[in-house]
Amino acid sequence: MRNKPLILLMLIVGLPLGGLTWLGVRVARDDEAALKQRFEEVFATQLYDIDGAVSRHFESNSIELRDTARQVKSAPDSIRALIRRTPQLRQVLVLDNVGSVLHPDSNSDLNLAEREFLHEAQELIRDRDLIHVSTGQSDSVQKKQQAEAALPTRGEESESLSAASGSSDEGWHVWYWGRGVHLIFWQRRDDGKVVGLFIERGRWMADLIAALPETVNRQHDGVSVATTARFRLVDSMGQSVYEWGEYEPPEESTPLTETAVSTPLTSWRLQAFVPDSLLAGASSGTAFQLASGIGAVACALIVLVTVFWREYSREVRQASQRVSFVNQVSHELKTPLTNIRMYADLLAVDLENLEESTGGKFADRLRVIVSESQRLSRLISNVLTFGRQQRDALILNPRPASADELVRRVIEQFAPTLSRLGFQTELKLDAGQPVMLDQDAVEQILVNLISNVEKYAADGKLLKIETCRDNSKLRIIVTDAGPGIPAAMQRAVFEPFVRVSSRLEDAAGTGIGLSIARELARFHGGDLTMMDCASGASFCVELPALEEVRDA
Amino acid sequence: MSRTGRILAATVALSVSLSAITHASQVSLSVAMSNPVLKSDQKQTAFLKVGLEGFRMPVTTERVAVNVALVLDKSGSMNGRKIEEAKQAAIQAVRRLNANDIVSVVVYDSTVEVLVPATKLTDKDAVCKKIAQVQPGGRTALFAGVSKAAAELRKFIDRERVNRIILLSDGLANIGPSAPSELGSMGASLKKENISVTAMGLGLDYNEDLMVDLASSSGGNHVFIEDATQIAGFFAKEFNTVLSVVAQEVAVTIDVAAGVRPVRVFGNQAEIAGQKVLATLTQLYSGQEKFLVLEVEVPASPEGKARDIAKVSVAYDNMLTRSTDQLAGKASVNFSSSDEIVASSVNTEVLEAGVLLFANERNKAATILRDKGDINAARQLLIQNADYLKKYAADLGSVQLDAACNLNTLQSKNLDDVQWTRSRKAMRLEQYVIETQQSYGALPESTPSQTQASQTPQKQPAAPQPRR
């Protein structure tokens, strides 16, 4: 309970900070998303440019190959010589206008490579793919490619497929065989013959790779965004063919963006990978601002709370010092008060033994001293109880006691005052066997109730105390015939420092009596409540009646 | 042996000697049959050997300028000793070159970096410094590395220079094209540009098929470097050869006479179309002998008949004279019914080469069997091969065949899983060295780690017997 203010202060700091952080993180996340999108755009553009380079590479290659194709004569030896001197040429296929093979002619003497080639390409030859493509009859190639690639391809495919030069009598044909894509450059002659140049797969891949950028070590050059990324050319199987850029993406990572390669490698893709740290790093500006903003607010709040807390704890300290001072003083007051009371009592006894005539007047005055010192005792004990209550130091110590006896003792204590005020005291005691009670607590409850009667209900001239046992409950009911308590106040009277009337001329009091009485009753496992009654006030102390046989 | 037989044999010997032309700054060509006298009246096969020997480069002459691209694998597996040795070897190699040479350095891991773009080597220190700074990490984009290197070479491609890519890799190509056929395809294409790739496999994790295909298709060398400390040594050897090239683009044309059927050329460097056999040797080094062995089927002929087998013409770029030289030669046989005459006519040198290459083919077949997991069949084949080689080693008194015999025997014992990774590399290397008459590359004798499998055989000769 004493930590409550601290928790409260922590909440005061924590909640706004949490909120701010949440907001900030959201903003940062939005920023990151926006940033990611921008990066995607940037890299998409780069990929587009790279694809442009790929296109240009194949275009210039096709120009070279056009000349090569033109050199193809019908003599096998000349074709072989052409193959021998043309690095990228693997084999040459010459077809007539209906697709019959003119070279390599399986009926003539073929070398091993040619025989192997005819075997490999038998399906291509049988399906007359090159004839269809070269006569523009079919887009089967495209279909085939798209089926293989299952990727969206850019437009102008058929054009670029068949158009290195814009004419439609030559172009690339893609052929899937063995380990992957094979490229054929075809050319249709005026006489209807079709020449197919089969390019060395290892060669065109090597040339393509050579045409693409390489990784630039940043030890030697400036750092650019592109060098911290990874670009990857993947084939139709998704296998990396070539990659560049310093960033090493973890396996299985997904590219930031990707694009299909244009003709002829339409089933291939270009991918860009970017380290997460780049996205985070680029937004680190925002993150930094955010962090510093939150930091500043946090600092301000912490300073504020620290000041607050110091102020508060100083007050608490002062308050507790005051309380402890009051406790101290109260304790110190007890000894003289004890003596005053005791000697007043003793004096009273002495006076009783004097003649009525001489003692009467003295006795009256002495009664005042006795009753006032009693009142002072009550005040002190209430103050101390309140103090304990405030610092959670209330502890009960129940022992077997007779409630009736206890009531009698308390009444006896009040007897002089009550009789002076002309009270009629009615006792109806039926509490039975002793039960477990903290006598001091119960006594304090009763004392507070009775002193209230004495203070506020003196006009009623009646004090009625009943005790009864009801199963496991012990009830002590204190009733007066005073002015009663207004309904509106009935709840409030139990609050500390609340008095029914705060007018100065009314009876004095600290306003903590009922509060303490109720607190003690509750602490004792019971309660103190107001009871309905026709006139006056009636308070009921309800306590658990636990009988315990005390060991002898 | 009859008199006639002796005369025939002498005639053949003369014709052979006539066909050999020698000159101080000319490549020498020798064309010879394994059996100048064949048994009459039966169809049979024989070996035709076309030998080319590079002339000795005069010491005083300025050596040929080179255009070299170093391709270094700097993938994560190279970390540590390997990359340091590789860097040192590369730096030492660069230091041997001079300002007329062109050098480029390409390094790759997952991606490729052109560390030193092709440039005349005027500032060695700058190049060496860049090499020294290489830090390993990443995966292995071997194909792309070679592609970029080829592009660098192409910037200064020149028939007057030796154009060579020297690739050093220790791992499986795992980014980009990685099939031996794809690398072979690229190599074949590069060869046409007079670019050859020397593929150096380091350690036990590289793909030897890929490296062999790349080297063989491009006419380069192949080596298996088991220990990183040997890198510098092999680099030195490689540069020795590169710097001693005397002839390039050696185009060999064999016109096989009508009626005689060319069966096969050992190795993959030749193409046979009809009666014409074409082969290109990329380079010929100073004093080095390279040869082709063509197996021919000779139809049954009557005794006493002389038959032309083939005409051989060779064209090459002479690196010393900077001219294109032509050479020619031919081979013919006689027929005799006398086994004795036939036997005595045997040209041991040709037969030795034929047997060696024939056995090499079977050695390759054994590798394939072992790849399929049939260890027993592979072992049987190797033992059979060893017996075959042993017989001819004895007959011909051939040290080389005897060595090959021992090697096959040894290989037959190293087919188990534990040794296979290593033995396979060794086998592929030996096969390649025999097939291409690579001037170096057999596993170094001195290295202790290879006592088990690579023993270089140097015993007595053996004897051969090609198929009938």
Add this chain to the structure above:
Amino acid sequence: MKVLLAEDDELTRQGLAEVLASEGFQVVQAANGAAAIEQFAASIPDFVCLDIMMPGRSGYDVCRSIRATHPDIPIIFISAKSEEIDKIVGFELGADDFIVKPFGVREVVARIRAVTRRCHVTRGADPTASFTMDDLQVFPAELRAIRNGQAIELSLRDVQILELLHRNAGRVLDRNVIFNHAWGEDYFPNSRTLDQHISQLRKRIEADPKSPQIIRTVHGAGYRYEAE
């Protein structure tokens, strides 16, 4: 009965001693803890009243010391320390009651009587044992008398006087005899002390104190109870 009273405040001690004496106890006083322990050993009282906060050894210490040898002697703590924890400590130590300052004489008397009753019980006295004087039934162990169903609280001394009178029913008892019995021989008598006490007692036990039937005055001799 003997009571040990340990209290450092002299006025309080003397006042309490007077109250206890008037109840009929023989009071042994101690001004501090050490003295209390000494006095206890010397006199072995019937019960003990202890102040907690005393110079030197505290009431707790004294209590512990007494309990070590006499676990059954009733002990009442008298203290300004009203914190519950103090009470708990007190009760834990075996205190029979706890009287918090400031207190009135009546309260002290009531509590002392309660403890006295418990004393009697623990000593084996029969709480129901009684004798009758006129219409008054006296329960000595209970320090109580009943007339017409009405309970009348009695002090130990009251009971002693009534017992003496009852035992000697019909005989006139000399003042000194009564005084010595109820006050003890070493008590320095005030000439009026006995008469005043009898007067007060009559007020409570006589149906009509103006014409007493139980304790009758024999002028010049003493008092007498006349059994029916």
